[in-house]
Amino acid sequence: MPTMMLLFQFKPEQVQQIREIAPDWTIVSGKANEMSKEQYLEAEVICGWNSSVAEALEGRCKLKWVQTISAGIDKLPLNKLEQHGVYLTSASGIHPVSMAETFFAMLLAFSRNLHHAIRNQSDRNWMPSEHYSQLSGKTIAIIGVGTIGAEIARLSGAFGMRTLGVRRSGLPVPGVHEMYGMEALHEVLLQSDVVVNVLPHTEETHHLFNAQRFEQMKPETLFFNLGRGASVNTADLVQALQNSTLAGAGLDVFETEPLPNDHPLWTMDNVIITPHIGGWTDHYKQKMADIFLPNLQAYLAEGKPRSNLVDYKHSY
Incomplete structure (x- = not known):
């Protein structure tokens, strides 16, 4: 059974929507420090990002797709993600x-x-x-x-x-x-x-x-x-x-x-x-769901997320 890791704190009803879209998946939801190293290595899909995801890329991880929660992806190890053949989608359009x-x-x-x-x-x-x-x-x-x-x-x-x-x-x-x-x-x-x-x-x-x-x-x-x-x-x-x-x-x-x-x-x-808060809003969780849910449906149906795919050649 494939594993999906939700590092972004969706609302409970949004997590339920994800479970309904992917009923045959193991879905792990929680804060980054609550996850074990083994869970990071097992995850095929991750929504969110932290340093532990980067560390997992150094091992035999099963990662195939990362959905970030920000539009900017310049701080991510793009070369390493590309080498692993990981699809990377941003939150472009949310802000x-x-x-x-x-x-x-x-x-x-x-x-x-x-x-x-x-x-x-x-x-x-x-x-x-x-x-x-x-x-x-x-x-x-x-x-x-x-x-x-x-x-x-x-x-x-x-x-x-x-x-x-x-x-x-x-x-x-x-x-x-x-x-x-x-x-x-x-x-x-x-x-x-x-x-x-x-x-x-x-x-x-x-x-x-x-x-x-x-x-x-x-x-x-x-x-x-x-x-x-x-x-x-x-x-x-x-x-x-x-x-x-x-x-x-x-x-x-x-x-x-x-x-x-x-x-x-x-x-x-x-x-x-202002302290890098320009994109934050009380509608953020719904806007993230509006990006992630259709992308998840496309990934399960076609093997590839459909929107906001990062072009590694251009770094955005």
Whole structure:
């Protein structure tokens, strides 16, 4: 009897749905530290990830498919998974609404200086800002337009913003006024008042945003990173913020997480920091079930999950 391991904590009714889809399977559900080494070695399908899964790949494991619970898979041992012939599916598509809302929470805070107001409130300090702005009429660049970028573009239109998009294919996306390939990134940055990075981390995107890129932006540009921390050279970003090459930054992801408590980004009044929570939502378990259950049905019927398959060649 094949074994399926659920490291993600689905609701009881969702676990029951899984059991009904795979009645002939042994289904092990629980926290990572509750599982034995033997269970990891026996598992053919795993929903979730931890270091014990990576360790199992070093032995004679039976693993054939891993469903992650995040869209990003850059921290997984992709080479080892590919060598073992393991299908890897991500949670891509689960985050558009929550990520877009996190981005606009940051952007509106900058526009109306709410981040300063909140800090002043803690000190009971009545101090209006010298500058307030509006989003209507501004140009936003979405770098890495996928499902998250498309949702950001949709909401940007509601605010009356002009939307530019960049992605590898350069193909058009509904809601994006102008689409470009990565080769035109320089041209897009020159035009933009707001730049939001939602790129995955790959060899091609590592430190894509560096001193040269920040210098291509206007001094009043706001930069946001909700993609992957390693796509930004953090030292160059700090310098750009300190010397006013950039007006401000909203950051949910970092090269080192948690962000060290002595890092200069913490004390900058033109920076908003959130602790890598942009994708989290109270609907997360249902959204994961919406991905995993159809994929499980396809795996049992066809021997291969159908959606969100990671292309090892491109690392996403």
